[in-house]
Amino acid sequence: MQSDDVTAAQSKAAADREMSCSVLPMLVILSPALFFLLMPDASVALWEDYKHVRHSSELYDNKHECTWKCLVFVLQWPGGFCLSLYNETHCKIPPDVNNWTIHGLWPLGVQSCCSCWPMFHSDVQELKENLTEYWPSLLTSRSPFQFWKEEWKKHGVCAACVEGFNSPLKYFQICLKLRQHFDIYTWLEAAGITPSCQQLYKVVEVSSVLAPHLGDKHEIQCVTDHKGREVLFQVKARLTQNLTVGCNHHGNTNTGPAAGSGPGPHPTGHPCPSDVPFYFFPINHQQPWRPCS
Ligand SMILES: *[C@@H]1O[C@H](CO)[C@@H](O)[C@H](O)[C@H]1NC(C)=O
Numbered sequence: 001m002q003s004d005d006v007t008a009a010q011s012k013a014a015a016d017r018e019m020s021c022s023v024l025p026m027l028v029i030l031s032p033a034l035f036f037l038l039m040p041d042a043s044v045a046l047w048e049d050y051k052h053v054r055h056s057s058e059l060y061d062n063k064h065e066c067t068w069k070c071l072v073f074v075l076q077w078p079g080g081f082c083l084s085l086y087n088e089t090h091c092k093i094p095p096d097v098n099n100w101t102i103h104g105l106w107p108l109g110v111q112s113c114c115s116c117w118p119m120f121h122s123d124v125q126e127l128k129e130n131l132t133e134y135w136p137s138l139l140t141s142r143s144p145f146q147f148w149k150e151e152w153k154k155h156g157v158c159a160a161c162v163e164g165f166n167s168p169l170k171y172f173q174i175c176l177k178l179r180q181h182f183d184i185y186t187w188l189e190a191a192g193i194t195p196s197c198q199q200l201y202k203v204v205e206v207s208s209v210l211a212p213h214l215g216d217k218h219e220i221q222c223v224t225d226h227k228g229r230e231v232l233f234q235v236k237a238r239l240t241q242n243l244t245v246g247c248n249h250h251g252n253t254n255t256g257p258a259a260g261s262g263p264g265p266h267p268t269g270h271p272c273p274s275d276v277p278f279y280f281f282p283i284n285h286q287q288p289w290r291p292c293s
Pocket residue numbers: 005006007087088089090
């Protein structure tokens with residue numbers, strides 16, 4: 001890690017936090033032609049390519065056999081992310097970032113992958129523009145590529161036992177498609193739930209808007225800001241190996257944001273409490289850590 005402006009330790013801890021594995025089982029698929037009909041009951045319409053799924057043993061070695069059945073797709077709201085950092089100057093929101101961004105796609109229940117599959121700039125060159133907009137690094141200490149590389153190493157390599165994910169390019173391509181599909185901003189907006197410095201929202205109302213799209217197992221996460229307010233910052237959705245929404249496979253249910261990683265330099269998110277309304281702050285590029293003051 002070649003951090004320039006933040007101590008390596010802090011940036012490492014922050015990175016660990018962002019990459020923390022939470023995960024379970026999983027899935028499947030695809031090919032360049034990925035069309036996701038991710039409605040909870042749309043699995044049938046999905047994967048023509050499912051039949052092409054192979055397991056890792058054919059691809060590389062047994063250590064990488066798919067042990068997972070579900071994936072967790074995690075999107076973060078930049079307007080809340082920066083509030084989670086202990087040292088606010090470590091946060092930045094690039095000018096072209098105005099929407100929900102990708103945090104990661106994690107095989108569920110897998111604690112760590114391996115460094116056995118290095119990733120290079122050239123692997124995702126063709127996706128660079130979209131990744132830069134939809135998968136930015138919000139830490140000043142970490143370049144976007146470092147973030148992608150860390151996610152690939154920590155989660156992508158574990159997902160690669162499924163043919164549709166078996167290269168950095170495919171993995172990131174799928175993530176971008178999922179991001180396109182999961183248009184949280186628009187869904188919430190249609191229900192009158194928009195970023196605001198004043199308005200408070202309840203888990204139950206946000207959840208009822210998201211459930212038809214993300215399934216019942218989605219999780220709405222908050223951080224607690226310096227004034228003790230609950231602030232929306234992340235949404236997690238479970239997907240099957242087919243990339244259909246909702247994954248009921250039982251297994252390791254440790255989906256905590258810090259699963260597998262040590263204490264970081266900032267509080268980790270938590271499920272927004274059901275009895276405490278939370279804020280959905282706007283994105284403030286000038287003062288990302290104080291969007292409303
Ligand atoms: C926050 O980080 C900046 C830059 O790394 C550093 O100069 C500053 O002292 C830090 N502030 C706190 C409160 O740790």
